[in-house]
Amino acid sequence: MHNQEIFLKAIAHTSIRLFIKREDLIHPFISGNKYRKLKYNLIEAQKQEHDKMLTFGGAFSNHIAATAYAGFEAGLQTIGVIRGEELEGEIDNNPTLSFAKKHGMQFKFVSRSNYRNKNSEEFLKSLKAEWGDFYLVPEGGTNALAVKGCEEILGEEDTDFDYVCTSVGTGGTISGLVNCSQLRQQVLGFPALKGDFLQDEIRKFVRKDNWELVSDYHFGGYAKINKELIDFINGFKKETGIPLDPVYTGKMMFGIIEMIKNGYFKEETRILAIHTGGLQGILGMNQRLKQKNLPLIQ
Ligand SMILES: Cc1ncc(COP(=O)(O)O)c(C=O)c1O
Numbered sequence: 001m002h003n004q005e006i007f008l009k010a011i012a013h014t015s016i017r018l019f020i021k022r023e024d025l026i027h028p029f030i031s032g033n034k035y036r037k038l039k040y041n042l043i044e045a046q047k048q049e050h051d052k053m054l055t056f057g058g059a060f061s062n063h064i065a066a067t068a069y070a071g072f073e074a075g076l077q078t079i080g081v082i083r084g085e086e087l088e089g090e091i092d093n094n095p096t097l098s099f100a101k102k103h104g105m106q107f108k109f110v111s112r113s114n115y116r117n118k119n120s121e122e123f124l125k126s127l128k129a130e131w132g133d134f135y136l137v138p139e140g141g142t143n144a145l146a147v148k149g150c151e152e153i154l155g156e157e158d159t160d161f162d163y164v165c166t167s168v169g170t171g172g173t174i175s176g177l178v179n180c181s182q183l184r185q186q187v188l189g190f191p192a193l194k195g196d197f198l199q200d201e202i203r204k205f206v207r208k209d210n211w212e213l214v215s216d217y218h219f220g221g222y223a224k225i226n227k228e229l230i231d232f233i234n235g236f237k238k239e240t241g242i243p244l245d246p247v248y249t250g251k252m253m254f255g256i257i258e259m260i261k262n263g264y265f266k267e268e269t270r271i272l273a274i275h276t277g278g279l280q281g282i283l284g285m286n287q288r289l290k291q292k293n294l295p296l297i298q
Pocket of ligand 1: 032033062063140142167168169170171172173174245248249276277278279
């Protein structure tokens with residue numbers, strides 16, 4: 001996808017040049033890294049002649065919305081195992097789940113403690129007993145085929161950047177980026193959650209070590225946000241015309257701008273940030289912000 005230069009007053013006094021790769025525009029409903037992560041998984045599911053695909057996610061998961069749509073487009077039945085039993089009666093009030101339902105996804109709602117067993121053989125066996133055979137896509141969509149898809153994010157036009165930045169959830173996207181980066185480039189990952197386990201996850205997939213995680217910008221944890229972040233996201237959109245999501249790309253971009261302001265990067269550094277999509281999550285986040293009397297994401 002094309003790169004767009006970011007001009008922001010906050011960094012205009014520096015010689016650093018910041019660009020964003022608009023992977024959010026890759027598909028209207030399977031945007032950003034979801035498209036990359038699902039591409040080879042869909043091909044594999046069809047090759048193995050599966051007619052069903054099962055995956056896991058939370059109430060506002062970008063991955064759940066994208067998988068539902070991808071299945072709908074490819075003619076595969078999708079099943080979403082959703083964290084939180086209380087959501088069963090809430091589908092129509094939840095923008096992510098109602099979108100997924102509209103595109104044919106069937107759900108199994110499980111308690112938070114049961115959800116933790118999502119990788120256990122026993123749990124998968126019970127799911128197969130209930131739903132029949134299926135192609136399994138892990139939570140967040142991350143597996144070796146997802147990493148392979150994310151290795152297609154960077155192209156020839158990106159070889160001159162000094163840094164490539166991405167948000168990190170389960171680690172698949174950064175792994176693909178590391179694998180397709182130049183050795184002289186540094187890949188920075190901004191975890192959207194507190195997670196010491198991430199380093200080990202990423203090490204399973206990467207073939208180089210030109211990467212590091214910047215763990216200072218998770219804002220207290222997964223999907224946690226505050227007024228400062230909301231103001232940043234709204235201000236960024238006003239100045240650049242580019243929407244960011246509150247769970248992933250907003251935190252990454254906030255971190256990059258802070259690091260530029262704090263002098264982390266040398267003069268004339270060229271930075272490429274990946275817009276990994278996730279904009280469908282704004283609706284659900286705004287529902288929660290309204291309840292908390294916080295300003296909404298524009
Ligand atoms: C919008 C968005 N950006 C970034 C990520 C992080 O990607 P990964 O889980 O591959 O680290 C996710 C989660 O999958 C996401 O939904």
